[in-house]
Amino acid sequence: MGSQFDYTQIRNSQDEQTMATLLSQCFGGTSELAQSYLNRLGKDNFRLLCQGEEIFGSLGIYQMGQWYGGRRVPMAGISAVGIAPEHRGKGVADQLMRQVILELHQLKVPISTLYPATQVLYRKVGYEQAGSYCHWELPLAGLKLPGGDLPIHSVTPNNDEAFQDIYTRKAQANNGNLDRHPALWEQIINPVEKQTIYAYLIGEKTQPEGYVIFTQNQDSGKFVLALRDWVVLTERATQRFWSFIAAHRSQITHVRWRGGLLEPSLLLLPEQTAKIIDLEYWMIRIIDVPKALSMRGYPPTLNAQLHLEVTDDLLQTNNGKFCLTISQGEAEVTPGGKGNFQIDIRGLNALYSGFLTAHQLELTGQLNATPESLATATMIFSGSNPWMSDFF
Known part of the structure; x- marks a missing residue:
């Protein structure tokens, strides 16, 4: 079957336009949003399966790293695997994944990670469940916590350098956390959606012990503080973080964030009121x-x-x-x-x-x-x- 297709990068502007249309059809959103995604990740990081000028399917590759046992392991994150509707059910996705795995093996990439829309496809080419990705929600009504004397400072959110060192210190201590691709940082601090983003450093400006980046949104009758990213490195930073969040309770009804199955900082809260509202498992494949x-x-x-x-x-x-x-x-x-x-x-x-x-x-x-x-x-x-x- 492999001889039927060409596995290639984006070759020209027509490929790029076709891909943007395919991405918007497969994953929702407009062609403009799809084009923005292409630009963020970089056109060289996309792969196509074609016959001549016709594109059957495509995917993106995030070249980044993942932390295991306190060490950074180079990793290729596979994203946006999309197959043209008229070519689904013909083994195109299977062939596309096999080709990218062979490419990664030639490049000596140790591991690859992805979020599956269907596990059957990715298990056929050797991926397996390897970690959790959860959406948490915590009601703020009645939540009042002492904050201690640690200061908290408002900062400009569109400079990820202020957060990267703090994030890395946390990430290296947690299996599966990413050494983020620049596109993921950009997604956190400068999203496509028209939202106001707020950012704060926790602790002294010269030696911060954490940070929080969030938006405030109306959702199904709830006024939600949505954490885009947050890190606390010390017990007192954790205490200050939760007291800061609780201080929004006069207007905000709930706080939401993404994380793992376990959130140790919740031990500081008086009651077990935080709940996982959605759970997914990501998959990994050892390439070498x-x-x-x-x-x-x-x-x-x-x-x-x-x-x-x-x-x-x-x-x-x-x-x-x-x-x-x-x-x-x-x-x-x-x-x-x-x-x-x-x-x-x-x-x-x-x-x-x-x-x-x-x-x-x-x-x-x-x-x-x-x-x-x-x-x-x-x-x-x-x-x-x-x-x-x-x-x-």
Whole structure:
């Protein structure tokens, strides 16, 4: 089937116009919004599946990073996978995804991440669930909290440099958090929609301990404070953040934000009133097994060895036995070994991110291992539950 199509970048202005139309049809919105999206991500970061001048489908690639075990792993985020309606059901999306995976493998990208509209398609090419993306909502009625003496300062929202260092310090401590692509920062601080964005630094101006960026919107009878991004690095910043949010309660009825299944800062609130109103799982695919395993972080005091035997139906170089040796948190991957931890690529994805433990994966039939290697894998891939607050 691959010989029927050309896999290529945007070739000319006609391709660009056709893509903008396709994106607006597949994902809603106007052609102008689609064109803005093309410009933000960069036209070189889109791929097409074509026959001559006819475009069958397209996708975008965010070249960025993702944090695992305190280490940044280079990652390709796949977005906006769209197939022309008249060509759906013919295997076009499958072929498009196979081609981009092969390209990423040639580029030696360790991992790829995406948000699935349908899991069936992406599981066929080796992706698996790997982390959470939740929408939280908290009613503000009656919420009153002491704020302490930490100052909070209004700042101009359209300069992400003020927030990047604070964000990175938080992100590297949380599995799955992104080293954001510039387009994602632009989306936070300068959205396409005509909204007023408010931004505040928490703490001293010269040494802030957090920040919050938000809008205020009417939604279905609720007056909502919508957090576009927020970070707190200390206990007192967390306390000040929630007291600042609570101070809006005379007009704002609810606050909403995006995050993981667990939100530790909610322990400071007097009651369990915050609720998850929507939940999605994102997916990951290991593109290069040795590189992905060696670049990830591990518990710093751990010394262990895991003898993997990996099965990957698409990328043959991922097949075979690998010995993962951890010494004081540093990883080395060598070919060979005993192969007493047998796992397919999808199972390895979920284990790698920390989404599921080896014992949990054994119940799904995606691995076969000795009791000793199961226990070892559980220690090696321990850490915080993976999540993202960014959608792409």
